[in-house]
Amino acid sequence: MAADTTISTIRITPVAFSDPPLLNSVGVHEPYALRSIIEVETASGITGIGESYGSAVHLSRLDLAARALIGVDAESLLAMRCAVSRALADDSVRGGDGMAGMVTTSSTLDRVYSPFEVAALDIQGQQFGVPVSSLLGGLARESVPFSGYLFYKWSAHPGMEPDQWGEALNASQIVDQAEKMVSEYGFTALKLKGGVLRPEDEAETVEALAERFPDMPLRIDPNAAWSVSTAIKIGKRLEGKLEYLEDPAPGLDGMAEVRSHVPMPLATNMFVVAFDHIPESVSREAIDIILSDPHFWGGLEHTKLLAGIASTFGMNLSMHSNSHLGVSLAAMLHVAGATPNIDYACDTHWPWKKPDDDVVSGTPFTFEGGAVSVPTGPGLGVSLDHEKLSRLHEQYVKVEMLERDDTGYMQTYDPTFDPSMGRW
Known part of the structure; x- marks a missing residue:
């Protein structure tokens, strides 16, 4: 009998990890990078995982999507995408792309849907005993x-x-x-x-x-x-x-x-x-x-x-x-x-x-x-270490970063810094 792949629970955990002071055209990386880890659990107990950006606005959109995905079958990617699209239909917030201002025209729906799709493919791979590839x-x-x-x-x-x-x-x-x-x-x-x-x-x-x-x-x-x-x-x-x-x-x-x-x-x-x-x-x-x-x-x-x-x-x-x-x-x-x-x-x-x-x-x-x-185990071929996840989440809470801001961090030390395109 096939396992029930209806999505029953979704957990979104923001994390922060150390990042060196890498310089780029819009500034410099801050001491911590922000990410989010998504766990999608089915009614039969299979859990798939995904990863995304960790800015506050993006996290709020991930939460909207997660609530809309409860009850959707993880084997139906089209139904999942449609559910996320409906959840974001009234979202009027700008930004939250996770890219420090470098890339601002990617599709909001695609950015938000992506980690859930990866988690669903992880579930499917585990269900059928094959790698996502x-x-x-x-x-x-x-x-x-x-x-x-x-x-x-x-x-x-x-x-x-x-x-x-x-x-x-x-x-x-x-x-x-x-x-x-x-x-x-x-x-x-x-x-x-x-x-x-x-x-x-x-x-x-x-x-x-x-x-x-x-x-x-x-x-x-x-x-x-x-x-x-x-x-x-x-x-x-x-x-x-x-x-x-x-x-x-x-x-x-x-x-x-x-x-x-x-x-x-x-x-x-x-x-x-x-x-x-x-x-x-x-x-x-x-x-x-x-x-x-x-x-x-x-x-x-x-x-x-x-x-x-x-x-x-x-x-x-x-x-x-x-x-x-x-x-x-x-x-x-x-x-x-x-x-x-x-x-x-x-x-x-x-x-x-x-x-x-x-x-x-x-x-x-x-x-x-x-x-x-390429991992050869079922699904993504990797699993979460919840102790590590907890440690990086505690770090996220401690550092109190809500957005990635390479330009603001650079201008703290060089107020004259110009991040504009085509400046040279």
């Missing part, structure tokens, strides 16, 4: 390659002890950071978060990385802090050194102009972050690579849908990352493992997280040659 069509690859994510950074948060990575405010220090990442994780691609120093200094950093790692695919992402003219100049300067240039200038108009003048492909996770952005991006020939993200695009099945659309229009795919925990990493592994046309190593913030700052049981993820194996 099988529910998504089966594996195209048994392990998923990731890129080492390099950041300019302070040596420590003000008033705190230096972290293990140390300061990185120039090309030489970034090369040192890259050597440590490659040594410890085996990465075979590297990405530099730009939009922090003068564009010429960041180009010098890429050139230093290319000299030190001549066979390593490199990328830089200034998060649209460069003007179109600057992006074209830097793009031409870095010809032959970048596998792609990510979000160099503001808007699809800016991206299209840059793309028509630089030799390398352009990628985005800022200006094509919802399905209704795709037609315009195609018509303007603005981008070559979409950096998918289950948190933006409505979960794992919608990520597969995005992959099909990208293939139709000759676009390539990789995967975007935000500061995340193990539940999100497991979900990323399943969908990336089951998506043949993810053509580039995916992003991950995993090395920047303290090893004991997580919510999953044991240590299920191992980087070998920069890649992580």
